[in-house]
Amino acid sequence: MPDSPCPRQPPVSVVRRRRTSTVRRISALLGVAALGCALTACGTTVSGHPRSSSGPNSTAAASELARLLPNPSQFPEPYAAVELPPDTAEQAAHDLDGILPGARVDPEDCAPVPPVSVPAVSVGTDDATRATLTVELVRTDHALATLQRQLERCGTVRATQNGTTATVTTELLPPPPLDADETVALRRTVRSEAGDPETTRNMRTLLGQVGDVRITVTYMTFGDDSVDGEALDSLFTTAVSKVRRG
Numbered sequence: 001m002p003d004s005p006c007p008r009q010p011p012v013s014v015v016r017r018r019r020t021s022t023v024r025r026i027s028a029l030l031g032v033a034a035l036g037c038a039l040t041a042c043g044t045t046v047s048g049h050p051r052s053s054s055g056p057n058s059t060a061a062a063s064e065l066a067r068l069l070p071n072p073s074q075f076p077e078p079y080a081a082v083e084l085p086p087d088t089a090e091q092a093a094h095d096l097d098g099i100l101p102g103a104r105v106d107p108e109d110c111a112p113v114p115p116v117s118v119p120a121v122s123v124g125t126d127d128a129t130r131a132t133l134t135v136e137l138v139r140t141d142h143a144l145a146t147l148q149r150q151l152e153r154c155g156t157v158r159a160t161q162n163g164t165t166a167t168v169t170t171e172l173l174p175p176p177p178l179d180a181d182e183t184v185a186l187r188r189t190v191r192s193e194a195g196d197p198e199t200t201r202n203m204r205t206l207l208g209q210v211g212d213v214r215i216t217v218t219y220m221t222f223g224d225d226s227v228d229g230e231a232l233d234s235l236f237t238t239a240v241s242k243v244r245r246g
Contacts, residue, residue: 065120069083070122076235079125081124081133105157106159107157131220133218134220138213164193204227215243
């Protein structure tokens with residue numbers, strides 16, 4: 001019997017084009033988030049927190065964290081995933097916070113505390129719905145309980161810049177039972193007082209911490225507040241397990 005022919009692998013150029021196409025789709029979605037950024041007050045620094053997470057040491061830390069990210073193949077279907085470069089990763093992380101650099105925050109003590117490293121981020125996109133699943137890893141010198149206490153007193157926050165104000169609403173949910181030192185779950189909405197409802201960001205986020213590594217997995221949609229809970233739970237479990245294994 002003749003040997004079965006080996007399956008043909010796509011040319012390297014085809015693989016690269018596919019990856020480039022995926023990056024462009026995610027960049028387009030980040031562009032929509034950037035529009036939200038313009039509406040929710042973007043700048044270069046967060047008032048009251050002059051420390052920057054950028055620099056050689058933090059970039060090296062992000063590179064080390066990147067190996068702990070779930071592989072693109074570990075994202076659930078139909079979320080086509082890529083790892084973001086460091087500068088884009090920082091932008092994506094700010095979008096998930098809802099309160100972006102440069103905003104005048106009310107109450108003032110509700111501004112996010114910067115991490116001690118540049119984040120490592122992978123994003124998966126569902127082209128049909130524009131929904132994204134994002135995994136963010138950062139090193140932090142704060143316990144997750146510190147963030148939880150801040151969120152408990154910062155359920156509604158207003159962020160203003162150049163006369164434009166956005167309202168960030170955060171609701172704590174029952175934490176997921178998982179093998180992490182600490183876990184937190186939340187629902188967040190970022191709505192601009194001057195923006196189109198279609199730019200409203202609705203997020204469901206699961207957070208865990210293993211040592212000094214904080215794991216954040218977020219499902220985000222624009223306008224629509226539905227959530228793919230099964231995909232979110234699955235990816236969070238995968239992300240925490242990979243960090244735990246090191």
